[in-house]
Amino acid sequence: MKMRRPFRYNSKASAAQQVPDASQPQDAANHQSMVLDRDLQQNINQIRTIYAKSSDMVYRSFYIEGQTKAILIYIDGLSDSAGIEKNVITPLMHEITGEATAISQLAERKISAAQAIPFTTFEECVSYLANGLPVLIQDQEATGLAFGLNKWEKRSIEEPAAESGIRGPREGFTETLRINTSLIRRIVKSPLLKMETMKIGGYTQTNVVIAYIEGLAEENLVEEVTTRLKRIRIDGILESGYIEELIEDMPFSPFPQLMSTERPDVACANLLEGRVAILVEGTPFVLIAPITLFSLLQSPEDYYQRFWVSTAMRWLRYLFTLISLLLPSLYVAILTFHQEMVPGALLISMAASREAVPFPAFVEALMMEVTFEALREAGVRLPKQIGSAVSIVGALVIGQAAVQAGLVSAPMVIVVAITGISSFMIPRYIAGIAIRLLRFPLIFLAGSLGLLGIMMGVIAIVIHLCSLRSFGVPYLSSASTSKMREMKDMLIRAPWWMMDTRPHLTGDYNEYRQASNQKPGPERSE
Numbered sequence: 001m002k003m004r005r006p007f008r009y010n011s012k013a014s015a016a017q018q019v020p021d022a023s024q025p026q027d028a029a030n031h032q033s034m035v036l037d038r039d040l041q042q043n044i045n046q047i048r049t050i051y052a053k054s055s056d057m058v059y060r061s062f063y064i065e066g067q068t069k070a071i072l073i074y075i076d077g078l079s080d081s082a083g084i085e086k087n088v089i090t091p092l093m094h095e096i097t098g099e100a101t102a103i104s105q106l107a108e109r110k111i112s113a114a115q116a117i118p119f120t121t122f123e124e125c126v127s128y129l130a131n132g133l134p135v136l137i138q139d140q141e142a143t144g145l146a147f148g149l150n151k152w153e154k155r156s157i158e159e160p161a162a163e164s165g166i167r168g169p170r171e172g173f174t175e176t177l178r179i180n181t182s183l184i185r186r187i188v189k190s191p192l193l194k195m196e197t198m199k200i201g202g203y204t205q206t207n208v209v210i211a212y213i214e215g216l217a218e219e220n221l222v223e224e225v226t227t228r229l230k231r232i233r234i235d236g237i238l239e240s241g242y243i244e245e246l247i248e249d250m251p252f253s254p255f256p257q258l259m260s261t262e263r264p265d266v267a268c269a270n271l272l273e274g275r276v277a278i279l280v281e282g283t284p285f286v287l288i289a290p291i292t293l294f295s296l297l298q299s300p301e302d303y304y305q306r307f308w309v310s311t312a313m314r315w316l317r318y319l320f321t322l323i324s325l326l327l328p329s330l331y332v333a334i335l336t337f338h339q340e341m342v343p344g345a346l347l348i349s350m351a352a353s354r355e356a357v358p359f360p361a362f363v364e365a366l367m368m369e370v371t372f373e374a375l376r377e378a379g380v381r382l383p384k385q386i387g388s389a390v391s392i393v394g395a396l397v398i399g400q401a402a403v404q405a406g407l408v409s410a411p412m413v414i415v416v417a418i419t420g421i422s423s424f425m426i427p428r429y430i431a432g433i434a435i436r437l438l439r440f441p442l443i444f445l446a447g448s449l450g451l452l453g454i455m456m457g458v459i460a461i462v463i464h465l466c467s468l469r470s471f472g473v474p475y476l477s478s479a480s481t482s483k484m485r486e487m488k489d490m491l492i493r494a495p496w497w498m499m500d501t502r503p504h505l506t507g508d509y510n511e512y513r514q515a516s517n518q519k520p521g522p523e524r525s526e
Contacts, residue, residue: 035121040069040139046122047073051129064092070138078132080151087112088136088147115148130205154179160262160284162429167304172262173284177207180279180286183264184211188271192216198229200243204236208243209279211267216274216502216510224471225276225289240280240287247289249469254434257470259288259296266300273502274509290470290505294478294490296431297321302493310493317425324422325435328365329446329454331415335361337450356406362447364408368416369443371398373436376420473505495519 037043044059051057060072072088074081091110117133119125120143125135132150157179160172173180181195192214199205208229212222228247237243240260248257261267262284267277270288278287297317302310334341335350342350357364375394399417402408419439426432438461445453468475478490488494489503497518501511 036119036125036137036142036144038140038142040071040137043137043144044071047125050122050126060089062089062093064138066093068139070136072134072136073129074134074149075129075132078150078152079134080149083113083149083151084134084147087149088134092136111145111147113147113149115146117146117148119144119146127205131207157183163261163263163266163300163427165299165301165304168300169263169265171264173264173267173279173286175282175284177209177279177281180264180284181209181211184268184271184277187264187268188213193271196226198226200229200232201234201236204238206237207281208237211271211277211279213271213274216272217276218274218506218509221274221290221471221506222276225278229278237280237282239283240278240285243278243280244287249471253464253468254437255293255465255468255475256296256428256430256434257289257291257468257475259291259428260285260430261288262286263300269300269303272513274505290473292470292473292477293465293475296428297426298489299427303496307493307495314491314493317427320422320425321435324419324426324432325439326442326454326458327415327419327422328369328439329442329457330451331412332361332365332443333446333450333454336447350409350411353409353411357409358406359408360447361412362443364412365415365443365447366440368402368408368412369419369439372416372420471506477505478503 034046037046048059056076058074058076062070062072064070070092072084074084088111091112115133117128119128119135125137125144125146128135128146132152133146134149135144135146137144154176155174157171157174159170163172171183173183185193190213194212194214196210198208198210200208210222210225210229225247229243232243232246234242234246244256244258244260245251250257258278259270267286267288271277275291276289278289280287298314299317302314305313335354339347354361359367375398378394399408399413403410403413423432423436426435438457442454442457445457447453449456465475478487488499488501497520500514500516500518502509502513504511
């Protein structure tokens, strides 16, 4: 029997070190836990050993006040070299007194950098260097200083491409973690907004921030999110999708159990409802937990437009979600088993269009659906300049050519086109993918059992949704309650002056979000 190789970062590390701890920095060198030596050369040798064969490491030796030898170490490209020269090296090399200055006094007397963080171990030193902070080590001192002079190239704040809208803020998250946290802080200015940071990934050491509002988010929810993140043991995190798959309740479900967003206003709106946001370094997509099925079908614009318009759009969205899921399978079931359900004139027209088609409706629907999904994915993966043109032209050309060649019927092309348009109505891309995946087993059931098969498939989907949880919150919690106030933001979008309570997610919660009896009117003017 083939034995599995144990997970480890360093073959020379001890058994305790071979089990990575997501809450603590991990690296290949086991001597990082050593403390700094008072001998400067010993410290330099240790750091050079840790960062062996690293051409981007910069070692700048100089004398503090002309008499105490020191070295400044940083990674080229991650630190602000101009700021280092201006705020650290120049003040330290300028001789003021004839007495040696201890490392503990440097930050107070000479360093003009905004941050000067003392450290005593190589583990801390490596962590600061990896995050772009230059470190200063002085001879005859067992303590070093790390300066907040990290700087690297980053993308500017732009409108999210996947969540564009007509009304609302235009700024979106970026790949830089501190920019993302600042965007949330700009909206929620209360000190009750908490942001807890941890590192996940043995090699990437990715910073992950758990954001929540104290007093709104239930304590057990925050504790559960923290616990699930801390138990992750992996070599690297490159995108928030890694974390999403490692902390969800039911990993084999096609439905997402966390919501991702690029918009700060969406993240803050969920924080104000008592949810938790998970920000991951290196990606603009922020995870929101917990969620329900109906939160995936809500658009941010629902809350920026008049409530009548938002309610109408929401009902239209629900209708087209059902059409996207059921229309192809209904077409196959009716044409294959239940022709008596079609009016006579329409049935004759459909039979005439299918006269030259050599395939049954099931095979026809399957071919068209697979082709349409391939065209859609091709349009997404191609460059923007030609992606939309290829998908639209390809659909038109292939559809028309297939009808003229007698491979598919014109009604089937119409059904597939309506289904594709319906799937675009779903505001969350990941929810749309789940609906697209479920469409195919329903087509198989419709082709084999007719409407009975569709009913069995729908019942199975509903049973699965009823059993699904997102961090303990039922996926259909809004629909399963008998309290009308819990449905103000589900079937309809009630006016803001009526939504005086928050949704009840789990446990104890801060019930009221605003004062009651705020209905506007002339008689209420002051």
